[in-house]
Amino acid sequence: MSTLEIKDLQASVLLDDENSKQILKGVNITINSGEVHAIMGPNGSGKSTLASTIAGHPKFRVDSGSVTLDGENVLDMSVDERARAGLFLAMQYPVEIPGVTTSNFLRSAKTAVDGEAPSLRTWTKDVKAVAEQLKMDPAMIQRNVNEGFSGGEKKRMEIMQLELLKPKMALLDETDSGLDVDALRVVSEGVNRAKESNDMGVMLITHYNRILRYIKPDYVHVFNDGRIVEQGGPELAVKLEEEGYDKYVAAAAGR
Amino acid sequence: MSNTATNTAPGTTTAEEDLVEGVRTDEARIAIPGMTQEGEKLATEHSTATDEREVEVALPKGAKKPAGNSRAERTASYDLADFPELTGREEDFRFTPLKRLKGLHSDELTAEAPAVTVSGSDLVRVETVGRDDARVGSAGIPEDRLSANAWAHFREATVITVPREAEIADTVLVEIKGSHTDPAAQHLIVDAQAFSKARIVLHHSGTAVVSQNIEFLVGDSANLTVVTLQEWQDQGTAHASAQHGKLGRDARFKHVSVNLGGDTVRVTPAVRYTGPGAEVEMYGLTFVDDDQHLESRLFVDHSQPNCVSRVTYKSALQGRGAHGVWVGDVLIRPEAEGTDTYELNRNLILNDGPRMDSIPNLEIETGLIAGAGHASTTGQLDSEHLYYLMSRGIPEVEARRLVVRGFLFEILQQIEDEGIEARLRDVVEAELSNADH
Structure with missing residues (x-):
């Protein structure tokens, strides 16, 4: 049983050497193993900043508040330490890394996260099995990381890593964006498998209700202007789908 | 990023114009009025992303642009007297630390050349010949004083022949091993005859102060891969290597230059075409450490129609005083219609301290080409x-x-x-x- 606890998190984006802009204005959320928390909100509300700040992207600075995983202070950890502690961020825009093959990358990541190299025989089999379930071309493993991948292939690649690295907590940053219905289903099934096999907690960031038909949320949080403005169960997502974010945006503007 | 020091500003010499007087130049060579500005402009554009302080240092007030800096106007001669003593301000020596050449450009190169041993295949013929052998000078002609000085002083040449139609699967290994630091001259010739196929690795090791001319004759439809490995001891080694490739009709030539060891190493590969349909690939890997100066200056002279060239050079640099130089000259002459060329230089600065100068020069004298491009990036x-x-x-x-x-x-x-x-x-x-x- 793991718990990711975010308390009064305030953070800014670093614009250049001198300027920064506050994005997160006090976020509180607690995620336990096996729970799916959907974070929904309009574009520019700070959803992705929340995920990137937890993962430790150098572009963001924590101004106050805390993030702990099973009591350990995540904010004190380097990016790689956070991953080894059990956090995983499926990125909205995964980068292409020329010259580094996917197979080499996956093995290095698995070795780092587990603290020992995976057994060669079972590893190759595991990679192949996950690739097949995600309907990925096995030849992709020999290509450089994300190089020349389509948007959908990049998202599958993120979920492939999720399944192989078996984190305690997954942060999914708009994993559904740019996916057609088939790809969305395949990717969602991957997330559900990872959740079942590892009792993983999930923070699912999305703009749309669509992915929630495949990944059932236990809690839905409405995010606007850098904070959570409403919380509820799955029914809240349905309401958002019908009513949109207008009333939250208007409320924030009037504040 | 102050450590990503860079190219480039126009050189300050105006000497070239006078030098052409009385100098033996290849008849095929022509001046390119009007292209001068273009070539220089391209180089300068790449410098815009650089540390301005550096540019100011490189371009003192009142400095004049050289009158003619098209690659086609460069002096080419077998006679050392045609190349004046170097001052370090010449366009093609402005990055080279002359003092560290240990006399290769100025002294008599009379010491014993590094030992040459050829192994790997019985199908190649290896000879040692005198200066008067007909093959000497058949593929190359010096284009700088280092090369001309080596030409003036070498006593005998090693000739490696890949016979006509021979296809050699195994790598032919040429060990070039130095054992002292007295200035020496060396001459090698690889004669890949028509329809032959071979891969030849030149492995430089040990300690040496040597200036080389290496000629590659690539016959009609021959397919030659040359790998030149510079793996000298860092201490005391100065190495200049002018490598001249001459390609026949439909020939394939792949040149891979790997620069790892040596205090000061300057490799200048040049490729010329004598018939249509030939293809050249040139690759470079340079790893520059503390206080090393590793320089690559290449030249692809497109003078025949429908030929292809691809250039990809990469460097990694680390440490104080690490200096890398890459200059890539590509010239497409008016008669080289249908040329397809691209050159790429990418450099990775690994920590504080190194300096990289990267200058691609592309001169295009005909609009009837299949493609021409270049790119240069230097960064962390x-x-x-x-x-x-x-x-x-x-x-x-x-x-x-x-x-x-x-x-x-x-x-x-x-x-x-x-x-x-x-x-x-x-x-x-x-x-x-x-x-x-």
């Missing part, structure tokens, strides 16, 4: 790449190595000899672990 590791790898648990040191390895090993793969590639990968790994990045 991409922080987004590192972030991505680290976000999967990979520690920063390991993430950096993964990216650097990937960056450099792409060139080694072009050698296509697994044994040599594996050994060089280990050498590069060792270089990488020398520094804390």
Whole structure:
């Protein structure tokens, strides 16, 4: 049983050497193993900043508040330490890394996260099995990381890593964006498998209700202007789908 | 990024114009009025992304542009007297530390040349010939004083012949081993005859102060791969290597230059076409450490129709006083219609301290080409790449190595000899672990 606890998190984006802009204005959320928390909100509300700040992207600075995983202070950890502690961020825009093959990358990541190299025989089999379930071309493993991948292939690649690295907590940053219905289903099934096999907690960031038909949320949080403005169960997502974010945006503007 | 020091400002010499007087030049060579500005302009454009302070240093007030700096106007001669003593202000020597050449440009190169041993295949013929052999000078002509000085002083040449129609699967290994630091001249010729196919590795090691001319005759439809490995001891070695390729009709020539060891190394590969339909690939991998000066200046002279050239040079630099230089000259003459060329130089600065000068020059004298382009980038590791790898648990040191390895090993793969590639990968790994990045 793991718990990711975010308390009064305030953070800014670093614009250049001198300027920064506050994005997160006090976020509180607690995620336990096996729970799916959907974070929904309009574009520019700070959803992705929340995920990137937890993962430790150098572009963001924590101004106050805390993030702990099973009591350990995540904010004190380097990016790689956070991953080894059990956090995983499926990125909205995964980068292409020329010259580094996917197979080499996956093995290095698995070795780092587990603290020992995976057994060669079972590893190759595991990679192949996950690739097949995600309907990925096995030849992709020999290509450089994300190089020349389509948007959908990049998202599958993120979920492939999720399944192989078996984190305690997954942060999914708009994993559904740019996916057609088939790809969305395949990717969602991957997330559900990872959740079942590892009792993983999930923070699912999305703009749309669509992915929630495949990944059932236990809690839905409405995010606007850098904070959570409403919380509820799955029914809240349905309401958002019908009513949109207008009333939250208007409320924030009037504040 | 003050450590990403860079090219480039126009040289300050105006001497070239006078020099042409009375100098023997290749008749095929023509001046290119009007292209001068273009070539210089391209180089300067690349410098816009650079530290301005550096540019100011490189371009003192009142400095004049050279009158003619088209590659086609460069002096080419077998006679040392045609090349005046160097001052260091010449366009093609402005980055080279003359003092560290240990007399290669100025002294009589009378010491014994590094020992040459050829192995790997019985199908090649190896001879030692005198200066009067007909093949001497058949592919190359000196274009700078270092090369001309070597030409003036070499006593005998090693000729390696790949006979007509011979196809040699095994790598032909040419060990070139130096054992002292007295200035010497050396001359090698590889004669890949028509329809032959071979891969020849020139492995420079030991300690030497040597200026070389190496000629590659690539016959009609021949397919020659040359790998030149500069793996000298760092201490005391100065090496200038003018490598001249001459391609017949439909010939294929792949040239891979790997620069790892030596205090001061300057390799100047040049390729010329004598018939249509030939293809050239040139690759370079340079790893510059503290206080090393490793320089590559290449020239592709498109003078025949429908020929192709591809140039990909990469460097990694680390440490104080590490200086890398890459200059890539590509000239497309009016008669070279249907030319297809692209050159790429990418440099990775691994920590504070190194300096890289990178100048692509593309001169195009005909509009009837299939394609022509160039690109040059110099920078540090991409922080987004590192972030991505680290976000999967990979520690920063390991993430950096993964990216650097990937960056450099792409060139080694072009050698296509697994044994040599594996050994060089280990050498590069060792270089990488020398520094804390």
